[in-house]
Amino acid sequence: MSVPVSRAKIALAFLMLYLVWGSTYLAIRVGVQHLPPALFAGVRFVISGLVIGAYAWSQGMTLPRSFAEWKPIVIVGAFLLMGGNGLVVWGEQWVASNQAALIVATTALWIAGFGTLGKQGQALSKQVLLGLVIGFAGVAVLLFPHSGSLSIDHWWGQLGILLAALSWASGSMYGKRQPSSIPPLMAAAMQMLVGGIMLCIIGFTLGEGSRWTWTTEGTAALVYLIVFGSVTYAVYIWLLHTVTPAQLGTYAYVNPAVAVLLGWWLLNEKMSSAQIVGMLIILLGVVLVSIKNNNGQAS
Numbered sequence: 001m002s003v004p005v006s007r008a009k010i011a012l013a014f015l016m017l018y019l020v021w022g023s024t025y026l027a028i029r030v031g032v033q034h035l036p037p038a039l040f041a042g043v044r045f046v047i048s049g050l051v052i053g054a055y056a057w058s059q060g061m062t063l064p065r066s067f068a069e070w071k072p073i074v075i076v077g078a079f080l081l082m083g084g085n086g087l088v089v090w091g092e093q094w095v096a097s098n099q100a101a102l103i104v105a106t107t108a109l110w111i112a113g114f115g116t117l118g119k120q121g122q123a124l125s126k127q128v129l130l131g132l133v134i135g136f137a138g139v140a141v142l143l144f145p146h147s148g149s150l151s152i153d154h155w156w157g158q159l160g161i162l163l164a165a166l167s168w169a170s171g172s173m174y175g176k177r178q179p180s181s182i183p184p185l186m187a188a189a190m191q192m193l194v195g196g197i198m199l200c201i202i203g204f205t206l207g208e209g210s211r212w213t214w215t216t217e218g219t220a221a222l223v224y225l226i227v228f229g230s231v232t233y234a235v236y237i238w239l240l241h242t243v244t245p246a247q248l249g250t251y252a253y254v255n256p257a258v259a260v261l262l263g264w265w266l267l268n269e270k271m272s273s274a275q276i277v278g279m280l281i282i283l284l285g286v287v288l289v290s291i292k293n294n295n296g297q298a299s
Contacts, residue, residue, distance in 0.1 A: 010239070017251050018251060018254045020232040021232060021258075022257070025101045025104075028100075029097035030218075031221030031225070033217070034215045034218030035221075036206075036208035036211045037093060037208075038090070038199050038203030039208045039209065040089060041086050041089040041199045042196045042200035044196065044222060044229070045081055045192040045193070045195050045196030045199065046193060046196035046197060046200060047196075048192050048233075049193030051226075052185065052188065053186065062182070062183070062186065063190070064182050072174070072178040073187055075174060075175075076172075076175040076191050077194035077198070078171070078194070078198060080167070080168050080171040081196065083163075084165070084171065085164070085168075087161060087167065088104060088160075088161055088164045090157070091159075091161035094151065095154060095157040095161060097263040097267065098269050099142070100259075101256040102256050102260070102279050102282055102283075104164065104256070105255075106135060106139055107168050107169050107172075108135075109285060110166050111173060112132060128288070131284075132285065135286055137285075138278045138279070138282035138283075141275075141278035142282065143158050143159075143162070185234065256279070257283075
């Protein structure tokens with residue numbers, strides 16, 4: 001009887017990972033229309049970090065104490081949350097949630113490329129190299145201005161989200177190669193807390209405090225990201241130690257599909273034929289890279 005229960009838990013966990021992470025782009029798009037971007041992202045991560053950190057502490061997990069333990073946490077928090085998520089939130093002021101999710105899907109491509117660097121780097125296989133070329137060709141198609149009505153803000157928003165994917169991949173590779181004695185859940189909580197504080201400092205420095213106005217839509221988006229984002233992150237950590245990398249890696253190309261569907265359904269977001277072509281090309285590249293990389297790793 002235990003096997004079916006285990007499979008049911010795994011299926012439920014994947015369902016949460018697909019739907020919730022895929023829906024965060026929509027929640028960000030709604031929230032950033034009502035709340036200033038840096039503070040919106042910063043408050044989310046400060047609260048999430050405190051909540052997850054308190055839970056981890058209650059389970060007997062220790063806090064980082066030394067400089068050596070804090071250093072990777074601060075660096076990863078800066079690259080993943082301040083740079084990665086912060087730029088996505090900033091960019092979604094002008095970029096639709098469906099397109100933002102597709103651009104962020106290039107994170108898998110950046111990670112594969114960065115994986116070749118340094119002493120621990122691994123040479124690219126022909127399939128991965130082909131996936132990288134195809135994926136970035138899709139980015140070019142997706143980001144190329146197909147309409148004379150494209151605003152400069154929209155173009156900068158797209159570029160910001162592309163840099164967010166680059167920042168997330170950089171921080172991920174750095175964090176992966178750093179030895180740590182801190183339990184993963186506590187480390188994640190401290191990364192969120194540090195990244196959130198950085199974003200709040202940026203927000204207050206830019207004068208966003210005076211622009212913060214509580215609205216029903218903005219508050220709902222913030223609460224959704226805090227509650228469900230935190231829970232799903234814990235689910236992700238559990239899956240990380242439960243399923244194979246090949247299975248876990250499927251979120252890299254399922255999340256954008258969920259975001260596109262939700263953006264069309266709830267926000268009436270549309271995509272041009274050229275953007276749809278770009279989307280399909282990017283996802284093909286990500287699939288090629290992810291399948292090869294994940295199948296080549298031990299579970």
